[in-house]
Amino acid sequence: MSIWARIAGWAALIFGLLYFFVPLGGLFEFSLKARRGVYSLDAYASVFADPQFQQTFGYSVIMALVTIVIGILIVVPTAYWVRLKMPWARPYVEFLTLMPLVIPAIVIVFGYIRLYNTSSWLPLTGSVMGTNILLAFGYTILALPYMYRAVDTGLRTIDVATLTEAAQSLGAGWATILGRVILPNVIPAVLSGAFLTFAIVIGEFTLAALLDRPAFGPYLQRVGANKAYEPFALSVIAFAITWGCLALIQLVSRFSKTAPRKA
Amino acid sequence: MSFLTLTSIQKSFGPVQVVKDFNMGIEKGEFVSFLGPSGCGKTTILRMIAGFETPSGGTIQIGGTSQENLKPNQRNIGMVFQAYALFPNMNVADNVAFGLKIAGKPKAEIDARVKEMLGLIKLDHLAERYPYQMSGGQQQRVALARALAPKPQVLLLDEPLSALDAKIRVSLREEIRMIQQQLGITTVFVTHDQEEALSISDRIVVMNAGRADQIGTPYEIYNRPSTRFVASFVGTLNLIEAKVVDPATNRITIGDQGITLREPLGAVRAGDTVSLALRPEAGSIAEGAKGDTALSGEVISSNFLGSVIRTRMKVGESVISFDMFNSPGLVPPAVGDVVTLRFTASDLLIIRE
Ligand SMILES: Nc1ncnc2c1ncn2[C@@H]1O[C@H](COP(=O)(O)OP(=O)(O)OP(=O)(O)O)[C@@H](O)[C@H]1O
Ligand SMILES: [Mg+2]
Numbered sequence: 001m002s003i004w005a006r007i008a009g010w011a012a013l014i015f016g017l018l019y020f021f022v023p024l025g026g027l028f029e030f031s032l033k034a035r036r037g038v039y040s041l042d043a044y045a046s047v048f049a050d051p052q053f054q055q056t057f058g059y060s061v062i063m064a065l066v067t068i069v070i071g072i073l074i075v076v077p078t079a080y081w082v083r084l085k086m087p088w089a090r091p092y093v094e095f096l097t098l099m100p101l102v103i104p105a106i107v108i109v110f111g112y113i114r115l116y117n118t119s120s121w122l123p124l125t126g127s128v129m130g131t132n133i134l135l136a137f138g139y140t141i142l143a144l145p146y147m148y149r150a151v152d153t154g155l156r157t158i159d160v161a162t163l164t165e166a167a168q169s170l171g172a173g174w175a176t177i178l179g180r181v182i183l184p185n186v187i188p189a190v191l192s193g194a195f196l197t198f199a200i201v202i203g204e205f206t207l208a209a210l211l212d213r214p215a216f217g218p219y220l221q222r223v224g225a226n227k228a229y230e231p232f233a234l235s236v237i238a239f240a241i242t243w244g245c246l247a248l249i250q251l252v253s254r255f256s257k258t259a260p261r262k263a
Numbered sequence: 264m265s266f267l268t269l270t271s272i273q274k275s276f277g278p279v280q281v282v283k284d285f286n287m288g289i290e291k292g293e294f295v296s297f298l299g300p301s302g303c304g305k306t307t308i309l310r311m312i313a314g315f316e317t318p319s320g321g322t323i324q325i326g327g328t329s330q331e332n333l334k335p336n337q338r339n340i341g342m343v344f345q346a347y348a349l350f351p352n353m354n355v356a357d358n359v360a361f362g363l364k365i366a367g368k369p370k371a372e373i374d375a376r377v378k379e380m381l382g383l384i385k386l387d388h389l390a391e392r393y394p395y396q397m398s399g400g401q402q403q404r405v406a407l408a409r410a411l412a413p414k415p416q417v418l419l420l421d422e423p424l425s426a427l428d429a430k431i432r433v434s435l436r437e438e439i440r441m442i443q444q445q446l447g448i449t450t451v452f453v454t455h456d457q458e459e460a461l462s463i464s465d466r467i468v469v470m471n472a473g474r475a476d477q478i479g480t481p482y483e484i485y486n487r488p489s490t491r492f493v494a495s496f497v498g499t500l501n502l503i504e505a506k507v508v509d510p511a512t513n514r515i516t517i518g519d520q521g522i523t524l525r526e527p528l529g530a531v532r533a534g535d536t537v538s539l540a541l542r543p544e545a546g547s548i549a550e551g552a553k554g555d556t557a558l559s560g561e562v563i564s565s566n567f568l569g570s571v572i573r574t575r576m577k578v579g580e581s582v583i584s585f586d587m588f589n590s591p592g593l594v595p596p597a598v599g600d601v602v603t604l605r606f607t608a609s610d611l612l613i614i615r616e
Contacts, residue, residue, distance in 0.1 A: 162348040165315055166406075168335040169342035170362035170413065180361075184352040 024239070031232035043233035050230075052219060060208075060216035063132070064201035067139040068194045071147045074140065076190065079151045080182050083160050090152075097148040100141050105206040108138060113210070131211050138207045143197035150196070154189025155182075191252045195245035202241055264327065266291040266449055267312070267417055272321035274307050274473075281307050283473040285321070292447040294440065296460035299470030300496065305453040309419050312451065314338050325416055341410030341448075343420040347402040349394040355381070355405050356390040362413035380408040383442055400431040407439065411446065418443070418450045424459065436463050457497050461485060469493045486542075491614045494540045501541040502614070503581045507531050515539075518579020522556055525609040538614040543573060543586045546606030548596065554605030558583065562600045576602060 034042035047053055082093050100108070112134055116124035124130035160182070167177045183190070208215035220238065224231040265288025274282040282304045289295050297305040310316040312323060314335035323330045330338060349358050359380050363373045381387045384404040394402055403423055410418060420439070424432045440463040443450050454460050460467050461481040469476045469484060469492070477484060477493045488494035495502065505522075508514040510531050513524040517539075524539075531537060546554065560576035560583065571586040572595050585604055587593065596602050 158351060159346060159348065162344050162346055163350065165313075165335070166342065166344065166348040166350070166409075167361070168315075169313055169338075169340055170409070171336045171339070171365040172361075173336055176365060181350055181352075185350075187352075 027232055028236055031229060031236050034229040043229035044237075047223075047230050047233050047237070053234075056214050056216045056219035057202075059214050060202050063136060063139060063215065064198045066136045067143060067201050068197050070136060070140045071143055071193070071197055072190055075144070075147045075151050075193070076183060076186065077178060079148060079155055080160065080178065083152070083155050084164060094148070094152070097144045101145050105138075105142060105204075106210070108141060109207050109210045112138060125211070131213060135207055135211050135213055135215075138211075139197075139201050139204065142204065142207070143193075143200050146196040146200070147193040150189045150193030151186055154186035157189075158182075158185045188252045192249040195249045199242045199245045203238060264324070265289055266293075266326055267451075268322075268324045269308070269312070270322045270324075272308065272311060272323065273319045274304070274311060274316060275319045280319075281473050282311075282318075285473070285475055287468060287475060287478060289449060289451065291449055294443050294450045294452065294463065294465045296452045296454055296464040296467045297470055298454060298457060298460040298467050298497070300455060303470045304473040305455075305470055306421055309421050309451060309453055312417065313340050313342055313419055339413070339415050341413070341415035341418040343403070343406050343410050343418070343423045345422045345425050347394070347399070347406045347426075349402055349406055349409070351394055354391050354393050355386065355397075358394070358405055359409045359412050361409060366413055376412055380412050383411075383445075384408045384438075399427050400435055403427065403435065404438070407442070411442070411448070416449065418448050420450065420452045422453055422455070424454070424456075432459070439463070461497070469496060471496075487612065488540065488614070491538060494612070494614055499543050499584065501543065501581070501583045503539045503541060503578075503583065503611075505537050505539050507533055507535045507537060509533060516579075517558060517581060518560075520558055520578065522558070522611070523608060524611055524613065526611075526613050528613065529615075540612040540614050541583065541606070541610060543584045545610040546585050546604040547587070548574075548585070548602045548604050549587075552605040554607050556608045556611070557603050557605045559601060559603045562596045562598050562602055564598060565595050567595070574602075576604070 031043050032039040032041065034040060034046070078093070082089055113125060114120075116122050116130075116134060118126040124134045163181055163185075164177055167181045172181070202216055203220075204215070205217035205221060209218045209221070220231075220234055223234055267289040269285055269287045272282055272285040273280065285304075285308060287295075297308065299305055307316060311318050312330075314330065314333060314337075325338070325340075350361065353361065356377050359377045360373050363376055368376075377390075378387070381390055384407060386401060386404060386408075389397065389401065394405070397405070403426075407420075407423070423439070424436055427435065436459055439452075452460075452464065461484070464481055466478060466480055467484045468478045471490075471492045477489045479487070484493065484497055488497060488500070491502070494500045503517055505515040505517045507528060508516055508521065510528045510533065513526070513528050515522055515524060515528075515537065528537065546552070558578050560578040562574055562576050563582065565572060565574045567589070570589055572589055572593070573584055573586050574596055575582050575584045577583075583604065587595070
């Protein structure tokens with residue numbers, strides 16, 4: 001590589017980093033300016049002290065965990081079964097899981113409200129619990145593309161068919177095979193899907209707002225519309241959460257104990 | 264009735280019939296090898312015994328019990344795969360303990376049995392290792408221990424040595440055979456390596472296109488192949504075309520050299536062609552070699568193979584190979600020499616399809 005190409009490469013990289021970090025830096029700097037003349041963490045203190053912050057954040061964390069559990073329960077057995085018994089169906093299932101990327105969340109939520117309103121056959125929106133359930137399933141749909149891909153990639157690293165047969169010949173039934181053989185071997189993949197799901201759910205606005213649940217996304221929006229410095233502090237916090245998730249994904253995939261598959 | 268009985272087993276995948284009318288009885292404690300070329304249906308039969316495939320026809324019985332309605336996890340059959348298939352998330356001890364845990368054995372019993380099995384495969388010191396920290400040979404031994412731990416009725420091995428290199432292949436096959444005899448477990452071993460099958464089996468099933476061509480002891484299979492396929496698949500064999508001169512006296516000719524066979528020719532007429540088989544090691548060209556029969560021919564090649572020298576000579580239309588043991592004083596025949604191969608007439612086998 002010539003010296004000029006190398007310089008051009010570095011220049012492009014530096015430009016890219018500036019492009020990302022200058023606005024972020026500005027954001028961060030501004031969030032520290034709540035007190036006139038000096039930098040302070042006042043905006044952060046006010047955010048953390050806000051009971052609404054605590055409530056909505058807590059609510060969203062719980063919803064994220066529920067979503068992750070539902071996602072694992074649906075995706076792991078499905079992806080496993082497709083790989084084991086219906087490999088021909090993989091492209092179709094994959095296409096299906098990509099639909100949430102194509103269909104806007106607003107369409108999904110209006111569909112839900114139409115299907116499950118108080119005068120429908122299953123009036124889920126009629127109660128708080130019902131609406132929470134609906135929201136969790138909505139989140140599961142939104143996270144499906146990421147969860148499915150992560151798990152399917154994880155399954156590719158093990159010899160699903162032979163491991164299944166080995167376990168069967170040792171007397172294991174389906175529940176044991178899934179719980180003790182398949183799931184533990186795709187844990188890193190499942191976790192990376194889970195952290196992505198977490199990041200999505202924490203910031204999600206449309207579903208929560210239209211189903212009128214006290215989630216973190218709508219709260220962010222409300223604060224943004226009504227306060228000066230706090231929204232910027234919140235944005236920084238949201239970034240930190242997302243990056244924390246990404247860092248955790250890196251960590252799990254690096255420290256996973258399973259071996260790289262041999263051909 | 265035998266311990267493991269396969270009766271009229273058939274298997275079709277769509278329109279293709281992969282196993283055709285397979286019959287066999289395997290005795291308790293017997294070590295049987297399925298030997299045959301790729302695609303002849305060995306794995307398919309093994310998978311039907313294990314319950315992973317359902318026969319299209321026929322019955323499988325183990326210890327007098329029909330296996331028809333039993334799922335793979337209800338059959339109590341140990342299985343060893345070519346790709347080891349150890350559970351990557353478990354260490355050696357947990358892999359071996361897996362079947363025992365599923366069977367709900369008490370912890371003390373599991374620990375004792377795992378210890379015993381690891382002793383059997385001589386890997387006690389690696390109990391804490393994970394599969395990816397071990398060599399292929401070690402992994403396959405663990406797979407064997409894992410399959411044997413729950414005391415299965417039958418042990419099935421599908422080309423367990425194919426992924427290993429030559430040295431380990433030989434030592435591990437002997438180890439497998441020793442463990443099998445020690446435990447007296449009924450075993451079916453699939454291979455396409457004839458030397459492997461010959462060296463460790465009580466009986467061999469030579470398979471050809473979904474059928475058993477011949478079932479017999481290694482000795483019978485090697486020395487008395489009953490079909491042309493078996494003769495050519497097992498060992499190196501000269502197939503010689505001969506002309507019948509007189510069926511009554513078993514007189515034939517190879518090229519223009521007359522020979523009297525021991526074995527009765529059966530229902531053939533003078534002028535018919537018959538196929539004869541002769542092992543390369545059956546004869547000798549040494550001065551004063553024993554034998555009531557001789558064939559002379561011109562040497563067309565002579566290859567040094569280490570412990571033996573394999574020479575090919577032309578007799579009439581046939582090419583006959585023969586082996587000589589290498590020794591320091593030996594002068595191998597040169598191309599173009601005319602040599603005389605002496606052997607016993609009973610070494611010439613008549614191959615009836
Ligand atoms: N699930 C399946 N669907 C369709 N055809 C199959 C299936 N399994 C095996 N076959 C076919 O059945 C035939 C026998 O296969 P099998 O695996 O029993 O051969 P094998 O004797 O074990 O060969 P190898 O030595 O290569 O392992 C092959 O032609 C194979 O293509
Ligand atoms: Mg096979």
